[in-house]
Amino acid sequence: MRLVISWLRDFVNIEASAHDIAGKLGVRGFEVAAVEELPGDDAVIDFEVTANRPDCLSVLGLAREVATAFQLPLSPSHATALASVPVGDSDRIRVAIDDAELGPRYAAAVAEVTNVASPAWMTSRLEAAGVRPISAIVDVTNYVLLELGHPMHAFDLAKLAGSEIRVRRAKAGSTIRTLDGVDRKLDEEMLVIADRDRAQAIAGVMGGAASEVSRDTTAVVFESAYFKPSSVRRTSKRLLLKTEASARFERGADINAAVTALQRAIALMAFIGAGKVSGPIVDRYPNPRGPVTVPLRRARLASLLGVSVPDAEVSRILRSLGFDVAATADGWAVTAPTFRVDVTREVDLIEEVGRHFGFDKVPDTFPALKAAAAPADPRIRRDQLVRRVLTAAGLSEAVTFGFIEARAAQPFAEPAAIVGVANPLSAKFDTLRPSLIPGLIDAVARNRRHGREDVALFELGTRFSADGETRAVGLAWTGAGSPPHWSSPSRGVDFFDIKGVVERLCEALAVDVAFRPSDAPFYVPGRAAVVLAGDRPLGVLGQIVPAIADTRGAPKNDDLFAAELNLDALAESARPRDESVRALPRFPFVVRDLSIIVDDVLPAEIIRGTIQAAAAGAAAPLVNVAVFDRYQGKGVPEGRVSLSVRLTFQADDRTLTDAEVQRSVDLILAALMERHSAVQR
Numbered sequence: 001m002r003l004v005i006s007w008l009r010d011f012v013n014i015e016a017s018a019h020d021i022a023g024k025l026g027v028r029g030f031e032v033a034a035v036e037e038l039p040g041d042d043a044v045i046d047f048e049v050t051a052n053r054p055d056c057l058s059v060l061g062l063a064r065e066v067a068t069a070f071q072l073p074l075s076p077s078h079a080t081a082l083a084s085v086p087v088g089d090s091d092r093i094r095v096a097i098d099d100a101e102l103g104p105r106y107a108a109a110v111a112e113v114t115n116v117a118s119p120a121w122m123t124s125r126l127e128a129a130g131v132r133p134i135s136a137i138v139d140v141t142n143y144v145l146l147e148l149g150h151p152m153h154a155f156d157l158a159k160l161a162g163s164e165i166r167v168r169r170a171k172a173g174s175t176i177r178t179l180d181g182v183d184r185k186l187d188e189e190m191l192v193i194a195d196r197d198r199a200q201a202i203a204g205v206m207g208g209a210a211s212e213v214s215r216d217t218t219a220v221v222f223e224s225a226y227f228k229p230s231s232v233r234r235t236s237k238r239l240l241l242k243t244e245a246s247a248r249f250e251r252g253a254d255i256n257a258a259v260t261a262l263q264r265a266i267a268l269m270a271f272i273g274a275g276k277v278s279g280p281i282v283d284r285y286p287n288p289r290g291p292v293t294v295p296l297r298r299a300r301l302a303s304l305l306g307v308s309v310p311d312a313e314v315s316r317i318l319r320s321l322g323f324d325v326a327a328t329a330d331g332w333a334v335t336a337p338t339f340r341v342d343v344t345r346e347v348d349l350i351e352e353v354g355r356h357f358g359f360d361k362v363p364d365t366f367p368a369l370k371a372a373a374a375p376a377d378p379r380i381r382r383d384q385l386v387r388r389v390l391t392a393a394g395l396s397e398a399v400t401f402g403f404i405e406a407r408a409a410q411p412f413a414e415p416a417a418i419v420g421v422a423n424p425l426s427a428k429f430d431t432l433r434p435s436l437i438p439g440l441i442d443a444v445a446r447n448r449r450h451g452r453e454d455v456a457l458f459e460l461g462t463r464f465s466a467d468g469e470t471r472a473v474g475l476a477w478t479g480a481g482s483p484p485h486w487s488s489p490s491r492g493v494d495f496f497d498i499k500g501v502v503e504r505l506c507e508a509l510a511v512d513v514a515f516r517p518s519d520a521p522f523y524v525p526g527r528a529a530v531v532l533a534g535d536r537p538l539g540v541l542g543q544i545v546p547a548i549a550d551t552r553g554a555p556k557n558d559d560l561f562a563a564e565l566n567l568d569a570l571a572e573s574a575r576p577r578d579e580s581v582r583a584l585p586r587f588p589f590v591v592r593d594l595s596i597i598v599d600d601v602l603p604a605e606i607i608r609g610t611i612q613a614a615a616a617g618a619a620a621p622l623v624n625v626a627v628f629d630r631y632q633g634k635g636v637p638e639g640r641v642s643l644s645v646r647l648t649f650q651a652d653d654r655t656l657t658d659a660e661v662q663r664s665v666d667l668i669l670a671a672l673m674e675r676h677s678a679v680q681r
Contacts, residue, residue, distance in 0.1 A: 058149025
């Protein structure tokens with residue numbers, strides 16, 4: 001909201017500078033975007049008004065705040081005068097409300113108009129507030145919108161069929177050409193302002209071109225109404241049409257300001273010589289709403305603020321802001337005006353008092369501890385550990401959006417599991433992410449476009465499906481697997497780099513895992529694995545299919561590896577931690593190397609599991625199994641592969657003999673031959 005200081009002074013007799021005003025309101029909850037000096041000792045303050053304060057999207061609303069902050073009376077000058085026009089039925093326009101739920105109030109007045117130019121003072125204020133002057137009648141409606149915060153519209157009376165206005169829902173499949181020249185399709189959930197034959201405006205959003213005021217207009221119908229905020233918000237989003245009117249109506253306009261806005265518009269029109277009212281104001285208000293009275297307790301005020309505010313100061317602040325205040329035995333009965341749609345509870349009133357009394361006056365005190373603090377959620381410590389481990393592994397944490405586009409989600413979940421957003425901000429955010437990987441791929445692509453060759457990222461976050469939410473950790477890595485160094489050349493990241501990070505993470509979380517081949521469609525076949533704790537899947541890792549990475553903007557020639565693990569499943573699969581201290585082994589270990597020929601499609605993980613199972617309970621304890629060589633070529637049959645495995649044996653209580661080690665090796669070889677048709681080389 002751009003507040004013109006000369007306009008503000010129509011309501012508050014204040015001599016303070018724009019910077020002083022901005023400073024005062026800045027410490028009372030209003031964010032100041034800019035202060036701009038204007039010619040002629042005028043200025044504009046650009047305020048960022050929060051969604052809960054639609055009353056401050058007006059000069060009058062901000063004037064109340066300024067008057068309260070500077071302890072000045074709100075004293076509207078003659079320049080803000082209202083026209084004294086009676087309310088009744090008009091013989092020139094008939095008004096009916098067909099849907100009182102979406103359109104609870106509608107007021108209208110007919111005026112005879114003349115084609116005159118708007119005065120310089122009006123156009124300069126409109127331009128300073130960021131509104132383009134159009135014509136005298138349209139400028140009057142925009143002036144009232146900015147001054148009082150209540151949107152208005154003007155119809156050309158001659159273009160309204162039957163000289164009638166009906167507030168009704170749109171007919172399914174109907175269309176309207178709005179003032180911006182766009183044909184817009186309507187549905188039955190949208191409220192429109194119609195004449196006898198067709199819709200002439202989209203209620204609370206924009207008027208129609210068919211009844212637009214022009215140079216040839218001789219009579220207009222001024223509209224001033226109140227529409228249900230959720231209806232205006234839904235219509236505005238469906239039509240992708242955001243206007244000054246919809247911004248106010250969807251936040252909550254003042255239902256009792258409709259006639260006041262008309263009276264102000266009629267007075268302005270007469271003052272600038274643009275026309276005069278013809279007949280009474282027609283006001284359709286089937287279910288009048290009154291203000292809400294909220295009790296404010298003195299003890300509760302002091303308890304929440306942490307300081308006692310003098311009774312006189314409480315009354316002054318609330319009355320200056322437009323509230324009616326009556327003293328009670330334990331505090332006050334405060335009646336909130338209908339323009340304060342944000343005030344419905346006692347705590348709302350306490351906030352108002354605190355803002356203007358000054359939070360800087362609240363002393364620094366520690367709250368009294370009446371009970372021991374609750375233990376921290378174990379998930380917090382778990383997530384902190386995950387961050388430490390992955391950061392130590394050389395990855396950087398990313399934070400991506402929980403909303404993604406449907407096209408990005410499709411490769412990572414079945415269609416039935418994908419959850420769409422009913423009212424998306426845009427097509428880019430129309431789906432709840434089923435996986436963290438799409439967001440990480442986009443982050444990798446963004447980094448690569450900015451010249452980063454090596455990108456390694458991780459993210460902790462929530463993913464969504466039709467079955468509910470799960471907490472996960474995702475990884476994405478492209479570029480170098482190890483940084484360049486004078487002692488050795490750099491190499492590209494590969495499957496075993498991302499697998500090693502996953503293993504390190506699982507080790508830190510005390511989870512014993514195994515890996516099996518995966519057929520996940522978003523990973524390259526043969527370069528993907530399922531992470532298992534026993535038979536329970538914890539996640540998947542591998543190389544992203546290049547076509548998927550390419551559609552998200554990642555370079556085509558990059559090998560992009562990713563992983564995603566279910567953090568909740570990881571925590572549930574953790575083994576009890578052994579906190580005991582063990583002495584270093586006193587007895588030597590024995591190493592034996594085996595070279596075997598097996599089918600080339602047999603994962604090394606399966607072979608490792610067979611070896612460990614065969615050695616369990618043997619005379620020579622097996623403490624480590626490592627595959628250190630893989631060979632295909634001359635001397636090895638087609639479809640087979642030679643694997644070299646290093647076995648390490650060690651006992652805690654004695655030195656192993658060659659015979660004991662050999663018996664263990666024989667057991668292992670027998671198991672490999674029986675289960676995998678292995679042949680020793």
